[in-house]
Amino acid sequence: xxxxxxxxxxxxxxxxxxxxxxxxxxxxxxxxxxxxxxxxxxxxxxxxxxxxxxxxxxxxxxxxxxxxxxxxxxxxxxxxxxxxxxxxxxxxxxxxxxxxxxxxxxxxxxxxxxxxxxxxxxxxxxxxxxxxxxxxxxxxxxxxxxxxxxxxxxxxxxxxxxxxxxxxxxxxxxxxxxxxxxxxxxxxxxxxxxxxxxxxxxxxxxxxxxxxxxxxxxxxxxxxxxxxxxxxxxxxxxxxxxxxxxxxxxxxxxxxxxxxxxxxxxxxxxxxxxxxxxxxxxxxxxxxxxxxxxxxxxxxxxxxxxxxxxxxxxxxxxxxxxxxxxxxxxxxxxxxxxxxxxxxxxxxxxxxxxxxxxxxxxxx
Amino acid sequence: xxxxxxxxxxxxxxxxxxxxxxxxxxxxxxxxxxxxxxxxxxxxxxxxxxxxxxxxxxxxxxxxxxxxxxxxxxxxxxxxxxxxxxxxxxxxxxxxxxxxxxxxxxxxxxxxxxxxxxxxxxxxxxxxxxxxxxxxxxxxxxxxxxxxxxxxxxxxxxxxxxxxxxxxxxxxxxxxxxxxxxxxxxxxxxxxxxxxxxxxxxxxxxxxxxxxxxxxxxxxxxxxxxxxxxxxxxxxxxxxxxxxxxxxxxxxxxxxxxxxxxxxxxxxxxxxxxxxxxxxxxxxxxxxxxxxxxxxxxxxxxxxxxxxxxxxxxxxxxxxxxxxxxxxxxxxxxxxxxxxxxxxxxxxxxxxxxxxxxxxxxxx
Numbered sequence: 001x002x003x004x005x006x007x008x009x010x011x012x013x014x015x016x017x018x019x020x021x022x023x024x025x026x027x028x029x030x031x032x033x034x035x036x037x038x039x040x041x042x043x044x045x046x047x048x049x050x051x052x053x054x055x056x057x058x059x060x061x062x063x064x065x066x067x068x069x070x071x072x073x074x075x076x077x078x079x080x081x082x083x084x085x086x087x088x089x090x091x092x093x094x095x096x097x098x099x100x101x102x103x104x105x106x107x108x109x110x111x112x113x114x115x116x117x118x119x120x121x122x123x124x125x126x127x128x129x130x131x132x133x134x135x136x137x138x139x140x141x142x143x144x145x146x147x148x149x150x151x152x153x154x155x156x157x158x159x160x161x162x163x164x165x166x167x168x169x170x171x172x173x174x175x176x177x178x179x180x181x182x183x184x185x186x187x188x189x190x191x192x193x194x195x196x197x198x199x200x201x202x203x204x205x206x207x208x209x210x211x212x213x214x215x216x217x218x219x220x221x222x223x224x225x226x227x228x229x230x231x232x233x234x235x236x237x238x239x240x241x242x243x244x245x246x247x248x249x250x251x252x253x254x255x256x257x258x259x260x261x262x263x264x265x266x267x268x269x270x271x272x273x274x275x276x277x278x279x280x281x282x283x284x285x286x287x288x289x290x291x292x293x294x295x296x297x298x299x300x301x302x303x304x305x306x307x308x309x310x311x312x313x314x315x316x317x318x319x320x321x322x323x324x325x326x327x328x329x330x331x332x333x334x335x336x337x338x339x340x341x342x343x344x345x346x347x348x349x350x351x352x353x354x355x356x357x358x359x360x361x362x363x364x
Numbered sequence: 365x366x367x368x369x370x371x372x373x374x375x376x377x378x379x380x381x382x383x384x385x386x387x388x389x390x391x392x393x394x395x396x397x398x399x400x401x402x403x404x405x406x407x408x409x410x411x412x413x414x415x416x417x418x419x420x421x422x423x424x425x426x427x428x429x430x431x432x433x434x435x436x437x438x439x440x441x442x443x444x445x446x447x448x449x450x451x452x453x454x455x456x457x458x459x460x461x462x463x464x465x466x467x468x469x470x471x472x473x474x475x476x477x478x479x480x481x482x483x484x485x486x487x488x489x490x491x492x493x494x495x496x497x498x499x500x501x502x503x504x505x506x507x508x509x510x511x512x513x514x515x516x517x518x519x520x521x522x523x524x525x526x527x528x529x530x531x532x533x534x535x536x537x538x539x540x541x542x543x544x545x546x547x548x549x550x551x552x553x554x555x556x557x558x559x560x561x562x563x564x565x566x567x568x569x570x571x572x573x574x575x576x577x578x579x580x581x582x583x584x585x586x587x588x589x590x591x592x593x594x595x596x597x598x599x600x601x602x603x604x605x606x607x608x609x610x611x612x613x614x615x616x617x618x619x620x621x622x623x624x625x626x627x628x629x630x631x632x633x634x635x636x637x638x639x640x641x642x643x644x645x646x647x648x649x650x651x652x653x654x655x656x657x658x659x660x661x662x663x664x665x666x667x668x669x670x671x672x673x674x675x676x677x678x679x680x681x682x683x684x685x686x687x688x689x690x691x692x693x694x695x696x697x698x699x700x701x702x703x704x705x706x707x708x709x710x711x712x713x714x715x716x717x718x719x720x721x722x723x724x725x726x727x728x
Contacts, residue, residue: 031685203565209686213688227670233624236627263597264629309673319684320673320682322565322574327573330589330590
């Protein structure tokens with residue numbers, strides 16, 4: 001997608017040497033665009049650990065390219081033991097990211113599947129490229145399917161914009177291109193549909209204000225930033241036509257774990273008969289659990305993310321304290337939206353009702 | 365209530381000279397405690413206009429004392445015309461504050477009711493003191509009634525804390541003492557009931573983080589600051605026993621206008637069978653309107669309140685930008701919670717169902 005009118009992916013191999021890759025340092029967005037070159041598997045691990053890259057799909061792709069750099073660092077003599085260390089180092093960067101482990105296992109299998117160091121390096125390279133391309137295609141297809149929903153609403157609006165509310169950043173910056181929740185929006189833009197996006201700032205980390213507002217602005221999509229408290233009021237007054245959010249985990253019965261606050265927006269959508277969709281690849285579905293509210297453990301994060309807000313002051317990024325220094329704070333990362341509040345699940349395989357029967361049909 | 369273990373009101377007459385009054389400059393809370401002396405009606409107008417004092421009740425009391433200072437500034441010759449100017453000046457500081465106008469009209473009637481400049485000054489002084497004392501008593505009685513609700517829940521908790529969620533600051537800092545939504549909490553503390561308060565930070569202006577967290581901390585009440593997105597998750601998991609919020613306006617049928625985001629918490633409370641109360645003096649009831657969602661106009665405020673966050677950095681209060689500079693933002697100040705989501709209305713006259721029939725009975 002576009003940044004400063006140039007087309008970007010969130011990660012790319014440096015084609016000349018094929019011995020390094022580049023990422024966008026997302027910690028500095030939206031205030032600065034800094035491209036980091038990653039030359040070693042150690043640096044690859046640190047850009048994941050230090051959250052220069054974030055979003056499950058992008059973390060997986062970054063780990064894959066990091067693993068590939070590991071194969072370049074390994075020698076004929078120590079290949080297997082070196083690669084095993086690289087695997088563990090990358091896997092340890094974000095221990096709860098399922099996608100990260102999946103990508104590393106795929107990379108290891110590719111390297112293990114061939115003989116000879118050059119062949120192993122090449123197999124790793126091809127696998128990393130494939131993982132990246134699969135992510136792009138998956139996000140593209142989420143957009144192709146989601147577009148139909150926006151098109152249908154657009155037909156009822158007589159040229160007025162379709163108002164879409166989104167929470168957090170399930171955008172291309174969390175993936176390689178297109179994004180998940182944003183992919184239908186970008187596809188609607190390409191079709192010339194008049195759209196406007198309400199962007200929840202998404203406290204405590206403000207991924208909506210920092211990243212989604214940045215993405216949409218760069219892509220020249222009409223949007224308005226709001227505080228997380230606002231969505232209910234907008235829906236009461238007919239100012240939202242649909243909600244699209246991403247998801248970190250979907251249960252077998254269609255409950256959706258996503259950034260804290262998603263549940264509140266789903267309640268407001270239900271109360272005002274606004275369709276509420278979650279968009280994600282089918283790999284996000286966890287068939288081992290049913291009741292998301294009961295079964296999904298919710299990560300508690302550092303309370304300083306609540307007590308401090310980061311932003312730009314006189315050209316520099318600074319943190320300000322918004323409460324008394326001694327105030328205790330709690331920071332729950334996610335919540336679970338029960339399937340009864342969800343109109344549909346948008347995946348690369350199609351759109352499904354939020355139910356076990358519906359989700360299973362995606363595979364048929 | 366307590367600040368640094370001393371008892372304070374938000375406003376007080378300087379008893380020796382009776383020619384000035386003092387306020388707490390709330391713009392600097394919680395980071396600095398600055399007491400401002402107000403010696404003239406001009407300064408009184410500016411502390412209201414510049415929001416050194418805020419909260420409808422406190423604005424009314426401040427205007428009353430400002431009017432009293434005006435009677436000291438007026439001379440025998442120009443009394444009526446001077447006082448008329450003072451009235452207009454104070455009334456213009458926050459044009460939408462109904463309570464402000466009510467207090468000024470009461471002050472003017474008191475001065476008009478007697479002959480002679482000394483008598484007028486004295487009548488104004490007595491009236492301002494009465495308005496202040498009435499507010500304290502009203503807030504105290506809200507607490508006396510609301511306490512019974514907390515007591516009843518406490519009996520079911522086997523010594524575990526009663527978890528109360530509140531939104532924004534309807535605390536003593538918005539009034540003179542006790543507060544509205546906080547008054548039942550402070551009364552429960554005096555009764556020795558084990559309580560814990562979840563404090564919504566309340567973006568965009570963070571009155572929860574800045575003021576409610578400060579109040580409760582100073583009063584040594586167990587509390588935890590959360591982002592506005594969190595309440596739904598807590599209620600799903602049985603971590604909230606009741607919600608108490610304030611209100612800016614209650615309609616004849618019991619719809620409650622309050623700080624933006626209140627409606628979302630009320631939806632979550634309903635979905636999880638958590639009792640949801642709004643606390644306010646009966647003067648907040650507007651008998652001229654019924655359907656709050658349709659009839660109450662919602663003020664839109666400066667979009668920079670959304671785009672910038674204020675807090676302390678290296679000992680100084682600074683503002684940081686949390687989105688791209690060019691991002692458009694919308695800032696709706698309030699929302700309306702329909703009466704069907706409200707368990708009860710707590711007033712100084714007792715507790716009522718959120719219905720026309722219930723509210724009318726408060727007067728019988």
